[in-house]
Amino acid sequence: MSAPTSGGASRDGYGKGLLRIAEDPRVVVLEADLGKSTKSCHFRDEYPDRTVSLGIAEQNMMLVAAGMASSGKIPFASTFAIFTERAFEQVRNGIARPGLPVHICGSHGGIHTGTDGSSAQSIEDLAVYRTIPKMTVIHPCDDISAEELTAQLLDLNGPSYMRTARNKVPRMYEDGSNLRIGSGSVLREGGDLAIISCGVMVGVAISAAETLSNEGISCTVVDMHTIKPIDVELIAELSESCGAFVTAEDHSVIGGLGGALAEWLSTNTSTPLEMVGVRDSFGQSGGSSELMDLMGLNEAGICEAARRAISRK
Amino acid sequence: MGDGTEVDVGELEEMARRCRVDIVKMTHAAKSGHPGGSLSSIDCMVALYGTCLRFDTSNPDWDDRDRFIMSKGHASPAMYSILHQMGVLDEDDIMGFRTLGSVCQGHVDMNWTKGVDFSAGSLGMGLSFGLGCALSAKMDSSQRRIWVMLGDGETQEGQIWEAAMAANYHNATNLRVIVDRNRIQNDDFMDVQMEIGDIGEKFRSFGWTVKEVDGHDMSSLVDVVDWANSEDGGPVAIVANTIKGNGVSFMENNPSFHGKAPNDEELRIALEELS
Numbered sequence: 001m002s003a004p005t006s007g008g009a010s011r012d013g014y015g016k017g018l019l020r021i022a023e024d025p026r027v028v029v030l031e032a033d034l035g036k037s038t039k040s041c042h043f044r045d046e047y048p049d050r051t052v053s054l055g056i057a058e059q060n061m062m063l064v065a066a067g068m069a070s071s072g073k074i075p076f077a078s079t080f081a082i083f084t085e086r087a088f089e090q091v092r093n094g095i096a097r098p099g100l101p102v103h104i105c106g107s108h109g110g111i112h113t114g115t116d117g118s119s120a121q122s123i124e125d126l127a128v129y130r131t132i133p134k135m136t137v138i139h140p141c142d143d144i145s146a147e148e149l150t151a152q153l154l155d156l157n158g159p160s161y162m163r164t165a166r167n168k169v170p171r172m173y174e175d176g177s178n179l180r181i182g183s184g185s186v187l188r189e190g191g192d193l194a195i196i197s198c199g200v201m202v203g204v205a206i207s208a209a210e211t212l213s214n215e216g217i218s219c220t221v222v223d224m225h226t227i228k229p230i231d232v233e234l235i236a237e238l239s240e241s242c243g244a245f246v247t248a249e250d251h252s253v254i255g256g257l258g259g260a261l262a263e264w265l266s267t268n269t270s271t272p273l274e275m276v277g278v279r280d281s282f283g284q285s286g287g288s289s290e291l292m293d294l295m296g297l298n299e300a301g302i303c304e305a306a307r308r309a310i311s312r313k
Numbered sequence: 314m315g316d317g318t319e320v321d322v323g324e325l326e327e328m329a330r331r332c333r334v335d336i337v338k339m340t341h342a343a344k345s346g347h348p349g350g351s352l353s354s355i356d357c358m359v360a361l362y363g364t365c366l367r368f369d370t371s372n373p374d375w376d377d378r379d380r381f382i383m384s385k386g387h388a389s390p391a392m393y394s395i396l397h398q399m400g401v402l403d404e405d406d407i408m409g410f411r412t413l414g415s416v417c418q419g420h421v422d423m424n425w426t427k428g429v430d431f432s433a434g435s436l437g438m439g440l441s442f443g444l445g446c447a448l449s450a451k452m453d454s455s456q457r458r459i460w461v462m463l464g465d466g467e468t469q470e471g472q473i474w475e476a477a478m479a480a481n482y483h484n485a486t487n488l489r490v491i492v493d494r495n496r497i498q499n500d501d502f503m504d505v506q507m508e509i510g511d512i513g514e515k516f517r518s519f520g521w522t523v524k525e526v527d528g529h530d531m532s533s534l535v536d537v538v539d540w541a542n543s544e545d546g547g548p549v550a551i552v553a554n555t556i557k558g559n560g561v562s563f564m565e566n567n568p569s570f571h572g573k574a575p576n577d578e579e580l581r582i583a584l585e586e587l588s
Contacts, residue, residue, distance in 0.1 A: 064448065
């Protein structure tokens with residue numbers, strides 16, 4: 001099996017989002033030789049004077065972005081998710097610590113990236129950036145939501161990291177949908193279990209909810225596109241109304257969306273939680289769907305987790 | 314000077330002396346800090362702040378000020394001493410160095426201290442930050458110049474050379490670097506730890522215009538910052554040959570005073586020598 005060919009890839013949404021906010025002269029775009037992949041290339045085509053190519057030098061790119069932010073610009077710096085991690089200390093000390101509004105986009109995140117193999121499949125980026133004070137961490141599920149959330153970053157007065165995905169997935173949103181940074185989007189409502197998902201797993205969660213409904217299990221499905229700050233009001237509400245959770249993410253179960261939920265639930269409730277995600281292992285080359293199946297990041301994995309969670313109620 | 318203003322070298326030398334007194338006093342009070350690299354870089358900073366740097370002491374946040382990026386952020390006592398001598402910080406501020414809640418953090422921090430343009434602490438990052446400031450100034454058609462103070466040990470960080478490459482490629486004519494070439498790093502002399510060789514030649518190979526100077530000769534320093542300030546052909550680097558711990562005999566060329574504060578007796582001797 002291969003990745004869906006219809007729908008939209010969140011990296012395309014990032015590219016469109018940049019164009020939507022390009023009229024603001026403070027917006028500048030920084031690239032590290034991957035503009036064609038991250039889709040910042042469309043901004044470059046239209047606004048070459050506000051696009052800075054830094055070559056294959058991510059550490060420099062992050063601090064150039066910080067310097068520009070300190071001078072009144074709103075920089076958007078992108079490369080592959082895994083290569084942003086090379087500049088972790090630069091992001092931590094040079095961007096987040098002074099609280100500069102630099103918006104980092106890491107594309108090609110997750111196992112879903114596929115054939116490039118494990119070196120390219122960042123499975124820890126959300127966890128890494130979530131640990132840094134002041135950082136907002138976002139992982140949209142399709143191109144439409146990625147475009148909207150990218151545009152909203154313009155008004156976020158602080159640093160952010162957004163992970164986008166390489167491959168197209170079925171769209172979860174229509175143009176003009178109402179979604180906000182920091183607020184989880186409820187895509188389906190049900191009373192037995194809440195599936196909290198992000199990125200390419202949102203569509204899988206919707207499919208799983210459909211399968212579970214045939215078994216008489218009624219699920220709420222949330223697109224938790226903002227991993228930090230996580231929408232604790234919504235989690236608290238769903239803890240009351242559903243009483244069981246499954247998280248689904250194309251990311252390690254350590255420290256990402258599942259980790260964020262576990263931290264909050266374990267200190268505030270006794271609501272059961274099961275996590276679907278990468279179980280502390282690296283990927284390999286292969287087709288996206290093959291790999292997702294191999295790692296248990298699929299509909300069956302979510303359904304099994306849902307049954308376990310409900311049995312623990 | 315290029316603007317016709319007469320510079321009193323003696324006055325600058327006296328300011329540098331007062332800065333040195335501040336440096337040894339604040340590190341002594343904190344019982345920690347980095348006096349060696351502060352004392353080696355202070356003359357360059359006085360020459361710059363005392364002549365051509367566009368900086369308004371009554372409005373340190375002025376948008377169109379020149380920027381001074383202290384990339385070797387552990388030499389924070391040098392930065393604080395300058396700001397003290399210029400009236401931005403007071404005596405209590407600098408004597409609170411490294412204590413809880415102090416505006417004088419261990420490493421320079423733009424969020425804590427008025428007049429500080431960069432939050433440092435991790436070496437190798439300041440030149441990239443300065444380049445970002447320089448590119449923004451050019452986008453805004455501003456005449457402001459960006460000065461970056463690097464340590465020579467710091468140039469062992471690969472990111473410095475990423476930035477050096479990018480600065481010339483992007484024609485950052487408003488970017489200036491001063492390298493504090495004191496030849497000592499944290500553990501030992503650079504030629505024991507990791508000698509980098511001819512730093513000026515390395516900047517030249519990336520397309521920079523470079524001059525070397527005696528980093529403790531105020532008259533030469535005034536001339537070289539004036540020259541660098543008026544150059545507009547590309548990024549400029551000044552390699553300032555300095556002595557770590559300069560001005561305090563027992564700290565001079567002594568690697569152990571990279572990151573060690575003077576004790577009571579050492580402070581007494583230092584202040585005597587600087588009187």
